[in-house]
Structure formats: structure tokens, C-alpha cells
Amino acid sequence: MLARLAWRNTFRHTRRTIITALAIAGGITFLILFDTLYGGMKNQSARVVLDYENSSLVLLPEDNIEDYRFNPLDDLIENPREAITVVEEHPAVASAAPRLRFNASLNVAGDELIAMGMGLDPELDPGVFRLDEEMEEGSFLQADGDLVVGSGLAQDLGVAAGDVVMVTTRTKRGVWDVRQYTITGIINSGSILVNNNAILVTLSDAQTFLETGDAASEVNILVPGNPKDLDRLEEISADISTVLDGSYDAYTWREMNAWYFDAFEAEESVAYLLAIIIIVIALVGIVNTMLLSIYERIRELGTMRAMGFSPSQIRWLLIAEGAIIGLFASVAGVGLGILVSWPLVEFGMDFTNFMKDFDINMPFDLHLFGRFSPGNIAITFLFSWIISILASLIPAHKATKIEPSQALRTV
Amino acid sequence: MAVLTVKDLVKDYKTGKVITKALRGIDLEIAQGEFLSIAGPSGSGKTTLLNIIGCLDTPTSGSVSLNGTNLDDLKKKERAELRKDSIGFVFQSFNLIPVLTAFENVEIPLILLGWSNQKRKETVENILIDVGLQEYIHRRPLAMSGGQQQRVAVARALVKEPKLILADEPTANLDSTTGKATLELMRELNEKHDSTFIFSTHDKMVMDFADRLILLKDGKVSSDTRKGKKE
DSSP, rough: OOHHHHHHHHTHHHHHHHHHHHHHHHHHHHHHHHHHHHHHHHHHHHIIIIIIOOOOOOETTTTTTTGGGGGGGGSSSSHHHHHHHHHHTTTOOOEEEEEEEEEEEETTTEEEEEEEEEEEEETTTTGGGGGGOEEEEEEOOOSSTTTEEEHHHHHHHHHHHTTTEEEEEEEEEEEEEEEEEEEEEEEOOSSSHHHHHHHEEEHHHHHHHHTTTTOOOOOEEESSSSSOOHHHHHHHHHHHHHHHHHHHHEEEEEEEEEHHHHHHHHHHHHHHHHHHHHHHHHHHHHHHHHHHHHTTTTHHHHHHHHHHHHHHHHHHHHHHHHHHHHHHHHHHHHHHHHHHHHHHHHEEEEHHHHHTOOOOOSSSSSOOOOOOOOHHHHHHHHHHHHHHHHHHHHHHHHHOOOHHHHHHHHO | OOOEEEEEEEEEEEEETEEEEEEEEEEEEETTTTTEEEOOOOSSSHHHHHHHHTTSSOOOOEEETTEEEEEEGOOHHHHHHHHHHEEEEEEETTTTTTTTTTTHHHHHHHTTTTOOOOHHHHHHHHHHHHHOGGGGGGGGGGSSSSSHHHHHHHHHHHHHHSEEEEESSSTTTOOOOHHHHHHHHHHHHHHHOOOOEEEEOOOHHHHHSSSEEEETTTEEEEEEEOOOOOO
């Protein structure tokens, strides 16, 4: 009977109920849209890292991770081939490829732009990364003397495949060296870091150019399976470090990009907090609506008490009313949230033109796709519903304090 | 034997520093099956007396005993139980729950008493037939006239066959014809169920209709007249 009464009371003032529910639903919609957007960004960033920048595990010289981003040439893996042979013996490892990173500048007709140089093994690299699949023009590295330039960098310099450019770099000995290359390919990958900054040459070319002998900056190791299972990757990483006798350190892709993902997650927490505040503010609406409803039917509640309803029955009645509003709001909010976010998941959103003038050196894809997280949607649904029920406790408690004799005197 | 005994009942209301003496020592004995009216001008204490008898309020001093139970000894929850089990209320403004149908309004007291579905259905339908509302059982209060609503309220008060029915100005919102019909209905039910009816009123028709008339003035009984059962 209480449930039936609560249901009908909820729709006694339909417009008021709808407005209250919509206010909460709006907060939930925003939260789901935000979660979808962030989930998509995070997922895509992980994909970008894994497909183009660092694979599942990265082998670095011991204690080199702090300086890694500065591309030091004085602390390298001296014999990457040997390390790869050892690493590939691990049953979880599918393949591995060395890379030699260096700082460079690209000059053409008096214009100069800073670039991120990468020496790749044209045979091994495609076994770990997908750069070779992303050629916009020309071909991927095939032989020494080939140069592949990121599409954004090429656009900034106004160059295309077949154009001649000068690459300036400093060798391991600290000597400035300049070489002339003919661009053999333009790459347009999912990574704006690669597109806007990278120049790719063969590993042997880079080794000669930089006077590093057979050395490489890193060995990227592909471990098939769920890359987000970081516990598993850390176990494999520990195995590899042990096998290599501690002379190199193996890091997961997440550790290699901790600066980005940590900042991302910190920002995510603040944004989630804001979204939750929006929902909580909306829930204040429930308290107001229900208090108003109690004052409007105070005599009715007094009559119910006169008939023998106990205070706890009155409390449950009002909690049930809050639960019904909360349920509607949560269902509507989740429905609207999915509806509003769906185009983002299905078609994505292209920020390329909007962001073209910004210098973003992050593992990021400017054609952003959202990603639904069923777990987070379920949590949002339950959270909103539970908070709605909790919000109704305040008016419910007030209703139990109504003295029937006073309530019956109310006009 | 008295179903209700009121002894030296006093009720003061305090508003800030002002004390209003609503009841100043009421003594009454009311027998089972009586059909009595408490009358008096506004502010004479009629509603206060009814509220205390109906366990909706507590006295400042004095005592009320219902079927041998001293109401002073009861805790809040026990008073709620007593209201649920033994007292029916009829209000001036009917006080039906607007989102429930006539049937559902009348059914509430039986649900609170834990009656089975089948028994509830039969009992509610019978009493709605008794009050002449068999055609209106699925109507909500706002779709009924004042007289029909008051008949639903009477049915709701009587459906659990309480020993005591308290009616606070039951005809005040009704026209004289409907008011008379409501009183006749209550009389009929009083005779059928042997329930005790106590009205508060300042309606002359109600005073004339009752078997016993208690007049209150300034919180005291100014007269207590028995007229015997009306035929």
C-alpha cells in the first residue's frame, strides 16, 4: 500500500516531479558525456602510445628513465640485437624492435624547425608498431638514406615527398653534423606527437649519423594480450630485468608515459568532482520538492497519523517517493547521457582544424572517439539513485515529527 | 458501563509567554453506543477535547480512560496503536487522501490492521454499499461531491468497527440536506454496529439529532442533557 501511495503521490504534481527529475538527469547526462569523452581520450592515448610511440614494455639502459625524454646519446643500449635475442625467449613476448632517438632540426629554404628524430629498423619496427601502415604519401623506410617526415611537420615546412631537406643534429661526440635527405614518405598517424615532430630514418643510418656504433636508445617489446593488465606487464618486466642481469630496466608503457597519464588522471578526478557537485546540487532539488510536498499535504499526513500510520510508515512513504523520483531521474539521465554521447562514440569528433595551431606534444589523437564505460554508467546510475534516496531522508525525518493534532489544524 | 471516562481534564496552550486555557476541568462519562454531541461556540474547547479523547493530543492534567485504559499511561507508539485499533475519525474537511479511490481510502485502516486481501475487499465493498456509494468505489475524492466525500470518510471511520468514532464538525462543509443525510447515515451505523459516536459541532441540526448534548463554554461543561434515542 505504501508503494502504491508513494507512486501516486510522486505524480500528484507531475510537472514538479518532471522538473526535479530532469535537473538530476541533466547532471547525470553531463557526467556520462564527460566519462565517455575522457574514457575515449584515455583509451585512444593508450592506443597511440602502444601503436606508435612505446610498446607494451620498453627496455632502457639502467636508471635512464628520468633522462629518456631528452634523448641522451651518452647512455644507450650498446648491443640491442643481443638484448632482443634474450627478450624474445620470454614466452609472453611476441617481438621486439630497437629505436634510436635523437634531437634534430629540419631545414628547407632558410626555414628551420625542431624535430624529434627516430632511427628505426625497417624490418623489426613493423613487428611492434604500426607506423608503416600510416603513410599519407610515398613509402615507409626501406633503405638507408630514406627519410619519412610527420605530416604536420611537413605541412609547417611546406615540403612533400621528393623534396630535399637538410637534417642537422649533434653526434654522440657533441659535433654538429648536417646531412641532406630526400623525403621518401609523409606519415599521418593517430599520434600528433609523431605527426607534428617526427622525422624517421633507418636505425643504421641514425647510428652512422650519430656515431653511436650499434647502440640504440631503447628496445620496444610487444607483449600480446590486454595492455591494461599492468600487473601482468610488471611481472614480465621483472622477469626480463632479471634475465638481463639488471643491466637494463624494463618499463611498462604506463610507466614510460607516467607524466601524461598521471596528469590526465589528476585532471580527471577534478572534473569528476565537478560533475558530482552538479548532481548533488540537483539533488538539493529533491529535498526542496519533497519539503514543499510535505508542507502542502501536512493535514493529509496528520490524518494518516490519526488513522494509525506509525512514524516509520510515514518515513518509508516519503523515502519511497524520493526513490521513485531518483529512479526516474537516473533512468532518464542514463538514457539521455547515452543518447548525447552516442555520436561521439560512433562518429567521433575531429579537433584537427581547431587544434592545428597548438603545439601539443602529447600522445593524443585529434580525431577523438568517445568510449562508453558500462561499469561507470552503472555506478553513476546507482550513485544518483542512492543519493536521491539519501536526500529524501531529511524531508522524511521532518514528516515523522509532525504532530497529528497540529497538522489537522492546518488549513 | 462507561466506554470513556474523562476526569478533571485541563489543557493549556502556551504561545510564547501567553498561556491559553483551552480546557478547565472537564468531567464526563460516556457509555457504549452513545450518539452524543459536544457543542459550544468557537474557542470553547470542543476540538481540543476531541483531540485528547482521540489520542491526538495530551492533557496538561486530568485523565482520560478508554475501555479501562488510561491514555496518560500510553507512549506515543501505543497511542498510535490505540487509534489504529479502536478509534475512527471523521473530519470537517473529510481529509480523504486525494490520490486514492473511495475503495482505497476506506481500505487503509484494514491494511494497517493487517487484514487479508479477500476479507478487506468484502468488508470495504459492504460498507460502501451501506453508505450508498457502490457506484463510486473507483472514483477519487475530487471526482465526488462534498456529501459523497463525507460518506467515504464515515465509511473509512467505521470500516474497522471501532468502539469510538470522533467526528469534528462533520456537517460544517455540507449543505443542510446532505448534512442531514450524513447524520442519518451515522445514526444507522451507530445502531447497526453499536459504535459510540461523539460529534463536536455548532450546527443546531446536529445538536437536535444527538441523544445527548454536552455544551462547553470557556473550557468547561456548562450543561449535559440526555434526550434519549431518537426514533
